Amino acid sequence: EPEVTQTPSHQVTQMGQEVILRCVPISNHLYFYWYRQILGQKVEFLVSFYNNEISEKSEIFDDQFSVERPDGSNFTLKIRSTKLEDSAMYFCASSRLRYGGHNEQFFGPGTRLTVL
């Protein structure tokens, strides 16, 4: 069964450093998403991406964040200058449909980001 994969599973970084979190969505999916979950809190939407551009972003997704689909398979989230409060689980998700209806989003296993 196809699945969303994410690397690395755990990333430790120093405050102020740049990190890139990587995701490989399910191959025939068209919509891609990043969510995060701070420990003990709810899963929060960050950004959605379709046709090589951002479709929607939350207020969390400020200028320190960017997303990219550098090739036909990878989808990345970059945090330019990490802060302590960026420590969280980051989940990538993808979904199949765009027009005319809903479809469920499939999530990857997550990357745990720890900012020291």
Place this chain on the structure above:
Amino acid sequence: DQQVKQNSPSLSVQEGRISILNCDYTNSMFDYFLWYKKYPAEGPTFLISISSIKDKNEDGRFTVFLNKSAKHLSLHIVPSQPGDSAVYFCAATRMNYGGSQGNLIFGKGTKLSVKP
């Protein structure tokens, strides 16, 4: 502003009995609702969904009920099994104006424990 609320942080049920997980929402624009299951150190796994034009959707042991007038949905698991022990998240979304996929708004989750 909690648009999706799961007021029970935990629920304990005996194996073989029914588990009922509840979710309330405040935004009447939501038109699609999903339940995800999450094990520790894994991403959310899609379970079942329901469109706002329906009031019930069933898939094996899992049934989701939607009461639009009360802005309430529930997930029923019958019969409950120890392997169902996990955190269950309710999520809601709405069709964006252009017909694109909306982002998911999650509740805080309910931890279900099914005891043998």
